[in-house]
Structure formats: structure tokens, C-alpha cells
Amino acid sequence: xxxxxxxxxxxxxxxxxxxxxxxxxxxxxxxxxxxxxxxxxxxxxxxxxxxxxxxxxxxxxxxxxxxxxxxxxxxxxxxxxxxxxxxxxxxxxxxxxxxxxxxxxxxxxxxxxx
Amino acid sequence: xxxxxxxxxxxxxxxxxxxxxxxxxxxxxxxxxxxxxxxxxxxxxxxxxxxxxxxxxxxxxxxxxxxxxxxxxxxxxxxxxxxxxxxxxxxxxxxxxxxxxxxxxxxxxxx
Numbered sequence: 001x002x003x004x005x006x007x008x009x010x011x012x013x014x015x016x017x018x019x020x021x022x023x024x025x026x027x028x029x030x031x032x033x034x035x036x037x038x039x040x041x042x043x044x045x046x047x048x049x050x051x052x053x054x055x056x057x058x059x060x061x062x063x064x065x066x067x068x069x070x071x072x073x074x075x076x077x078x079x080x081x082x083x084x085x086x087x088x089x090x091x092x093x094x095x096x097x098x099x100x101x102x103x104x105x106x107x108x109x110x111x112x113x114x
Numbered sequence: 115x116x117x118x119x120x121x122x123x124x125x126x127x128x129x130x131x132x133x134x135x136x137x138x139x140x141x142x143x144x145x146x147x148x149x150x151x152x153x154x155x156x157x158x159x160x161x162x163x164x165x166x167x168x169x170x171x172x173x174x175x176x177x178x179x180x181x182x183x184x185x186x187x188x189x190x191x192x193x194x195x196x197x198x199x200x201x202x203x204x205x206x207x208x209x210x211x212x213x214x215x216x217x218x219x220x221x222x223x224x225x
Contacts, residue, residue, distance in 0.1 A: 102163060
């Protein structure tokens with residue numbers, strides 16, 4: 001089955017630690033996105049990539065980093081600079097750079113701070 | 115400031131009791147409005163895209179409509195399996211990289 005796979009489902013971060021969230025898609029989509037979801041707030045864009053080896057900051061990129069070395073993969077690193085990392089993180093993709101296209105989402109990673 | 119507001123925050127319905135969810139928006143230019151369904155602990159799942167005022171889309175018990183100021187998601191004779199959070203998102207025309215999400219309406223349908 002084609003889709004987006006996020007792992008792990010649950011992740012715990014210690015103080016001062018960097019953690020990496022995995023996002024893999026086998027839909028052959030060009031564009032990939034990372035969103036953060038907090039209770040009572042709309043999804044907020046962290047980073048997005050429209051092509052391999054290129055990515056742009058979203059609205060809340062501070063404290064996060066990404067890479068796009070392969071079309072299928074778009075990992076997100078939550079660095080120690082992100083002081084409030086507890087949230088539900090969603091990876092998404094869309095077929096092309098056409099902004100009118102819908103997003104396909106993964107099942108999310110819940111990140112909590114120990 | 116571009117903004118998307120969904121109401122109500124939560125809605126409890128008896129099975130078969132029809133109702134509507136609202137998504138109002140204030141943006142400089144609408145490129146498209148999207149509805150998604152999200153189950154607890156899962157990612158959102160696409161439902162509809164609307165592009166211009168007067169447009170309507172239907173899928174099973176759901177019907178989405180669009181005016182110049184708001185969109186409605188009408189749910190006819192809902193079933194318990196329709197229970198979910200429904201998200202609205204707007205893509206704005208002057209910055210098509212940006213998708214603004216509302217906070218969602220949490221729908222519970224009781225048998």
C-alpha cells in the first residue's frame with residue numbers, strides 16, 4: 001500500500017537532547033511538509049520541501065532542522081534549542097509543486113519531554 | 115491578518131440528527147478551501163476542496179459549501195462512525211505556499 005510512514009509513534013526527549021522524527025513516503029510525491037499540532041491550535045508549518053536537496057522554513061522553524069537527500073525521505077530534527085517541543089508532529093506530502101493539490105498525511109509522532 | 119475560525123469547538127449529536135459545521139475566513143485572497151477529517155491519534159484525511167463561492171461538493175453524508183466569507187460542512191443523518199475532528203484550511207492567493215488551518219470542530223455522534 002502506498003502512503004506516508006512516520007516513526008516512532010511516541011518519542012520522549014530529555015533536556016538538552018536532539019531527537020529525529022522519521023518520515024518516509026512511497027507515493028512518488030515531490031513535495032513534503034512538517035506540521036506541528038498543539039491542543040486548541042491549528043496546524044502550523046515547520047518546514048517544507050518541494051524538491052530534493054531544497055527546503056524552506058515555515059512559520060515556526062526555530063529550533064528545528066530538516067534534510068531532503070532522497071525524494072522519499074524528509075526527517076525532522078527537534079534540537080535542544082526548541083524549548084517547548086511537546087506536540088503532535090505530522091508529516092505530509094503532495095504530488096507536485098501545484099499548491100492547489102491536497103495533502104496526504106502520515107499518522108503522526110507524539111513527542112513529549114521527560 | 116489572515117485568519118481561519120471554526121465553530122463550534124465541539125458538537126454532540128444524536129445519531130440521525132443533522133447539523134452543520136462552520137469555517138469562516140478573513141484572507142486577502144482565497145486560492146482554495148480544504149476540509150479534512152482527523153481521528154484521534156491519526157493524521158488528517160482529505161475530504162473536499164472548494165475554489166469559488168457557490169461551489170458545493172458531496173461525499174456520502176457530508177456536503178461542503180462555500181461563500182465569500184465562510185464554508186459549511188453539512189452532515190446529514192450522521193452515524194457514530196462520523197465522530198472525528200473536522201479541520202478547515204485555506205490557501206491564500208498571494209502566498210500559495212501558505213496553508214492556514216483552523217482549530218477544528220470535534221464532532222461526537224451518539225447512537
